[in-house]
């Protein structure tokens with residue numbers, strides 16, 4: 472049902488105040504805001520990916536993905552019309568050892584890569600801040616306005632939590648048999664132009680993601696088309712991206728998603744060894760960060776899934792957790808990797824404070 476943006480956000484707030492699950496989102500380059508308001512507070516899971524609804528899946532595939540089912544929800548829509556000028560007061564809760572810990576872990580990761588068959592591991596951290604007067608509607612309006620090329624969302628379930636994000640990375644779009652995915656990796660700051668030079672480390676890191684995705688989907692895809700590597704802007708950052716398209720052959724959505732997730736853009740290569748290293752060494756639970764989310768089997772069998780990057784979680788009384796990471800290879804520099812995670816936190820912090 473299409474409504475005015477005022478009644479859209481009023482409805483969503485009312486829903487939130489009655490502690491019912493919902494998701495609101497804006498797809499890349501779309502002027503439409505969509506909402507799915509679940510009518511009860513049950514936790515539904517995806518079993519075989521044949522369900523229709525909005526999926527919210529964690530990084531760890533051993534853990535269950537949550538579904539807001541279409542058949543238990545009201546769908547609403549409005550046009551992207553308004554932004555918000557609200558700025559929030561943010562206080563850093565800095566742990567004095569945060570930087571040292573991250574640098575130490577990146578150095579340990581580089582050593583592991585040099586002394587094993589592992590080529591890449593994505594190392595991440597959680598940055599916590601205190602926020603006054605948290606208001607997800609204002610934050611969402613600002614995200615949508617500031618990052619029109621991202622997939623922006625607020626997802627809430629009273630039994631799971633509240634997540635907000637603006638991700639530049641598509642995991643999978645599937646329209647009947649036609650699929651599209653991408654290899655996104657390598658990061659530098661945007662300084663006014665996308666015509667930039669990239670270092671060998673970034674080029675190699677991104678090429679690893681592309682070749683691994685192609686290798687993994689080959690058995691279940693045909694007519695695979697791989698684009699040139701391009702530089703793309705994501706907020707105040709630039710990344711390298713290769714678009715990969717084709718046709719899905721004799722495979723279910725579940726098989727296809729399993730062949731992609733977690734890609735080396737969020738986990739590493741080889742996947743299993745990198746994942747074991749991450750779980751053993753990162754020292755915190757990623758939960759839904761670097762998982763994926765989006766429409767599963769929407770009308771006309773459309774599936775559009777995004778990797779949950781540049782996101783944050785409203786933890787409890789006034790606390791926000793921002794999640795950021797970066798790909799480590801044998802040529803990484805630990806201090807620069809710390810700087811990169813700091814730059815990545817700005818995607819969210821800029822929206823809160825400017």
Ligand SMILES: C=C(O[C@H]1C=CC=C(C(=O)O)[C@@H]1O)C(=O)O
Nearest residue numbers: 656657658736780795796797798
């Ligand atoms: C893991 C993240 O980004 C990934 C996506 C693009 C570039 C990345 C990089 O340069 O390391 C990461 O692979 C993150 O934003 O937390």
